[in-house]
Amino acid sequence: MTIPADLKYTPSHEWVRVETDGTLTVGITHHAQDLLGDMVFIEAPVAGRTLTKGEECAVVESVKAASDVYAPVAGEVTAANSAVESSPEAINQDAYAAWMFKMKPANAADVNSLLDAAAYQKLVEAEAH
Amino acid sequence: MSTQSLLKQTPLNALHRELGAKMVDFGGWDMPVNYGSQIEEHHAVRRDCGLFDVSHMLPVDFKGAGVRDFLRGLVANNVDKLQTPGKALYSCMLNEAGGVIDDLIIYFMDENWFRIVVNAGTADKDIAWMSAQRDKTAPAIEITPHRDLAMIAVQGPNAAAKLWAALPGSQALTESIKPFNAVVVGQMFIARTGYTGEDGFEIMMPGKAAPFFWQSLVNEGAVSCGLGARDTLRLEAGMNLYGQDMDEMQSPLESGLAWTVDLKSERDFIGKAALQSRDINYQMVGLILQDKGVLRSHQKVFTKHGEGEITSGSFSPTLQQSIALARVPLGIAPGETVEVEIRDKRLAAKVTKYPFVRNGKSLIEGAGS
Numbered sequence: 001m002t003i004p005a006d007l008k009y010t011p012s013h014e015w016v017r018v019e020t021d022g023t024l025t026v027g028i029t030h031h032a033q034d035l036l037g038d039m040v041f042i043e044a045p046v047a048g049r050t051l052t053k054g055e056e057c058a059v060v061e062s063v064k065a066a067s068d069v070y071a072p073v074a075g076e077v078t079a080a081n082s083a084v085e086s087s088p089e090a091i092n093q094d095a096y097a098a099w100m101f102k103m104k105p106a107n108a109a110d111v112n113s114l115l116d117a118a119a120y121q122k123l124v125e126a127e128a129h
Numbered sequence: 130m131s132t133q134s135l136l137k138q139t140p141l142n143a144l145h146r147e148l149g150a151k152m153v154d155f156g157g158w159d160m161p162v163n164y165g166s167q168i169e170e171h172h173a174v175r176r177d178c179g180l181f182d183v184s185h186m187l188p189v190d191f192k193g194a195g196v197r198d199f200l201r202g203l204v205a206n207n208v209d210k211l212q213t214p215g216k217a218l219y220s221c222m223l224n225e226a227g228g229v230i231d232d233l234i235i236y237f238m239d240e241n242w243f244r245i246v247v248n249a250g251t252a253d254k255d256i257a258w259m260s261a262q263r264d265k266t267a268p269a270i271e272i273t274p275h276r277d278l279a280m281i282a283v284q285g286p287n288a289a290a291k292l293w294a295a296l297p298g299s300q301a302l303t304e305s306i307k308p309f310n311a312v313v314v315g316q317m318f319i320a321r322t323g324y325t326g327e328d329g330f331e332i333m334m335p336g337k338a339a340p341f342f343w344q345s346l347v348n349e350g351a352v353s354c355g356l357g358a359r360d361t362l363r364l365e366a367g368m369n370l371y372g373q374d375m376d377e378m379q380s381p382l383e384s385g386l387a388w389t390v391d392l393k394s395e396r397d398f399i400g401k402a403a404l405q406s407r408d409i410n411y412q413m414v415g416l417i418l419q420d421k422g423v424l425r426s427h428q429k430v431f432t433k434h435g436e437g438e439i440t441s442g443s444f445s446p447t448l449q450q451s452i453a454l455a456r457v458p459l460g461i462a463p464g465e466t467v468e469v470e471i472r473d474k475r476l477a478a479k480v481t482k483y484p485f486v487r488n489g490k491s492l493i494e495g496a497g498s
Contacts, residue, residue, distance in 0.1 A: 037151075037357065038168045040444040041423050041451075059472070061423045063167050063444050064357060092166070 002030040009120035030095040036062035039088035044080035044100045073110035075103045139184035140279045140336030156250040158185040163355035171446040173352035175489045178285035185249035188275040199267040207391035211237035217309045221381045223400025228377040279339035284329035295345040326366025367484030374440040385413030415483035416453040420476040424453035431468040434458035
């Protein structure tokens with residue numbers, strides 16, 4: 001399964017998990033890592049940074065190319081995954097386990113604007129044609 | 130809508146798909162970029178044996194009396210270095226301004242037959258240019274592009290052993306081929322050349338024969354490799370890529386290719402006068418990123434003598450660091466540190482000689498394996 005049903009998604013291929021305390025865990029999708037190939041460098045945002053929706057806030061680089069990661073909603077970064085920064089290949093191995101950062105959304109309701117798994121699936125299929 | 134049908138395909142296209150390749154549009158060709166992990170494919174070539182479909186490149190035959198004399202004027206390296214049948218020469222083909230139209234491998238087969246392999250993206254303009262020059266100076270020479278041929282590169286320390294196992298009887302015919310030499314065996318043109326910095330062969334054959342040949346090598350344990358690994362291998366090996374490290378706007382003398390330009394002999398060639406009158410202000414150097422990140426083409430390089438630019442950059446799987454080729458002002462020497470602009474930051478990179486890697490070994494002190 002490459003698009004877990006319990007996650008939210010962005011059109012720019014980030015996945016978002018809404019935790020029970022309302023914080024968000026963010027990573028890039030299986031589809032995104034498949035397009036990029038072998039990951040060799042990750043730069044996640046530092047804790048405390050304030051993000052606006054859609055802001056470039058992290059970078060993933062594969063052997064092939066560099067790609068920006070965008071803030072799914074507005075909010076504040078609460079943690080960066082230093083483990084994935086030191087082992088970028090973890091994203092290739094399991095994109096949904098290798099989260100990049102956690103954030104506290106400015107408005108909890110903003111996550112409702114994100115795509116659900118079915119909508120993201122459609123988007124990926126549309127891009128393939 | 131699928132654009133696949135608009136792309137050109139090599140005779141191995143269906144087999145690549147069967148083998149699970151991720152296909153990309155590579156200059157109008159539908160080519161495998163990888164079959165899984167590009168880094169694993171890279172390591173397979175450094176440690177064992179990998180296969181590359183390079184059928185998008187074009188062999189062109191030059192036949193007739195006076196071919197050698199025609200090529201003396203056409204290319205920047207000196208074809209008089211080719212005296213033994215089968216010997217190959219790397220050369221640039223220049224325009225009148227001394228810019229690089231393409232880089233080529235020229236094989237001398239006999240005085241009436243030279244074969245030149247040109248790049249895929251430049252093939253049409255190359256043929257047009259070569260034909261126009263031929264019409265002017267040597268109209269009797271026949272120029273025949275061979276789209277009927279497939280080309281497979283078998284590369285790595287075990288390339289010879291895999292080739293011999295896959296192609297019964299080939300050992301006796303190929304084991305004496307020295308580096309940068311070729312032999313014709315039946316319908317196969319077997320050259321001990323490559324673009325990886327490892328031992329290996331580039332083999333041209335009728336397109337129909339290519340899938341069986343590829344599958345036979347896979348059966349012997351050779352690893353199918355895409356163009357992604359080909360790029361990191363050639364970068365580690367310090368080999369230029371046309372269109373990135375040099376092009377029609379660049380002089381070979383500022384592209385790390387002075388060793389391929391023969392300015393010593395009396396011989397005249399297209400672009401020679403321009404090269405002799407052009408100032409040389411830049412040189413190619415290797416860079417090794419000291420910080421974390423990845424060097425990429427077009428990033429700016431700041432040196433004590435002014436700005437330069439990265440022409441090719443990537444992550445080196447062998448060194449486990451980012452490396453690059455960069456065009457920088459003269460006067461910058463190996464061992465010095467320069468700064469590279471990556472997004473909004475300036476990161477430190479060490480200037481080095483290249484190649485970075487040869488025959489599986491790092492040539493960089495204190496880096497990698």
